[in-house]
Amino acid sequence: MMEKTCVIVGGGYAGIHAVKAVQKAFKGRAIKIVLIDKNSYHVRKVLLFKPAVKDEDIKIPFSEIFPEGVDIIQACVQSLFSENKMLRCLDSAGETFDIHYDYLVLAAGSVVREPETDRGGIALSGIDAAQQINKAWRANLKAAVTETDKQKKQSLLSISVAGAGLSGIETAAELAYSIRAYAKELGLEEREVNIYLMNAQNRLFLDGPSSVGDKLERDLKEAGVKVCHNSRVLRASGGKVQLENGNEMLSDLCVWTLGLQPNPMLQQMNVPLNADGKVIVDSSYRVKGLPSVYSVGDCAHIVDAVSGKPDKMTCKEAGAQAARLGQVILADIKGIKAPLHKSYRDTYCWSIGPDKGMGWVSKWGLNVMITGKLGLKMRKFTWDIASLLRIY
Structure with a gap:
């Protein structure tokens, strides 16, 4: 049997699970698996808050995850020519090349939403940004040691986390712990440190019961985080954050955690997208109108047939989708009914x-x-x- 090539674009959570799923489904069959990513490593994106508080490596080389059986290509995908089953890529040296596929999985994932540059602050958008946040709050605390102006000192000792989703909650809690420990080390009063979690809504965790949000808030308070509801941040400048309601708060550092959006790279790939920029797929992750092309993870618009609700952009959804994908591709090859998507439980x-x-x-x-x-x-x-x- 002639060897087939399955190309997987993206080495995030959905991408690496898709590789494993295809390996498992095609065990004993002639299949070449190619993983394309702009980096040579997988980023544990849900842990971005870790390098924001301490020197912690959250990268895993693809060669460690897949020591054999996977061709790893470090490049950016520029175009998709579905009629020829071809991808055009750009490598790190600026050279373009084409790669053929028999089956293609788009798992390009998502990127962190960033505010306009004139709104100030630092968005927790990647490892470099996390390290920048780390340097910023440490420098602020050191400056506070000798600062004599009471208002300026309070601003230096105050951090606002703008956005109270999962990333905002975990970032604020981790910052509260580490910053208080560092303040004590510098001889500062821990009680003078303020970590604000700025929530645009009236409570935490709107996806579940209010009792869960209330418990989260109590735990955050115990950890040293002050949750501010109905407090949408407009901008950060001059040692203050300005709120949509007209109020201002002293805070020299604002960390933006505004959620995710589909990878904008998809806009140039000639694939069908919905209004949010997600790839349109059917109940078995097949991309509409493109034979042998599939999509899973944050970049795909995947809807539960029973509830009518789209899957959320989290790693647990991506992993579950990708695990099913191998059987879907295999079923399509055999010409039998493919597994259908099922939403992950709450x-x-x-x-x-x-x-x-x-x-x-x-x-x-x-x-x-x-x-x-x-x-x-x-x-x-x-x-x-x-x-x-x-x-x-």
């Missing part, structure tokens, strides 16, 4: 600093909260399994 996890976490599971009409060290253990498990650090 499960959410948060870390609340380095020694506490929280999980919420909704099943069979029951709501279960898991807190404390067990909640953190659950959260760490989801981090690890998302990056294939645990066998599933």
Whole structure:
């Protein structure tokens, strides 16, 4: 049998799980798997807050994840020529080249939403930005040691995290722990440090019961985070953050955590996109109008046929979709009915600093909260399994 080529674009959570799923489904069959990513490593994106507070490496070389059986190409995809089953790519040296595929999986993922540059602050958009945040708050605390102006000192000791989703909650909690520890080390009063979580809504966690949001808020308060509801940040400048309601708060550093948007690279690939910029697929992840092309993860618009609700942009959804994808491709080759998408059950996890976490599971009409060290253990498990650090 002639060897077929399956090309997977993107080495994020969906991409690496798609590689594993194709390997598993095609075991014993002639298949060449090619992974294309702009980097030579996988970024554990859900841990971006880690390098924002300490020197922690959240990169895993693809060669460690896939020591054999996968061709890894470091390049950016520029165009898709579906009629010829060809991708045009640009390598790090600025050279273009084409690569043929028999089956193509678009798992280009998402990028962090960033505010306009004139709004100030630093968006937690990647490793470089996280390291910039780390340097900024450390410099502020050092400057506060000798600052005599009371208002300026308060501003230097105050950080605002703008955006109270999963990333904002975990970032604020981790910052609160690390900054207070560093303040104590510098001889500053820990009680003078202010970590604000700026929430544009009237409560945390609108995707679940208010009791879960209330518990999150209590845990954050215990961790040293002050949650400010109905407080949408407009801009940060001059040692202050300005709110949509007209109020101002002293805060020299504003960290933006505004959620995700589909990878803008898809705009140039001649694939059908919805209004949000996501790839339009059917219930088996096939891209509309493009034979042998599939899409999973944050970049795909995947709708549950029963509930009519689209999947969220989280690593647990990406992993579950990708795990099913291998069987879908194999079924299409055999000409049999392919598996259909099923939404992941309502499960959410948060870390609340380095020694506490929280999980919420909704099943069979029951709501279960898991807190404390067990909640953190659950959260760490989801981090690890998302990056294939645990066998599933």
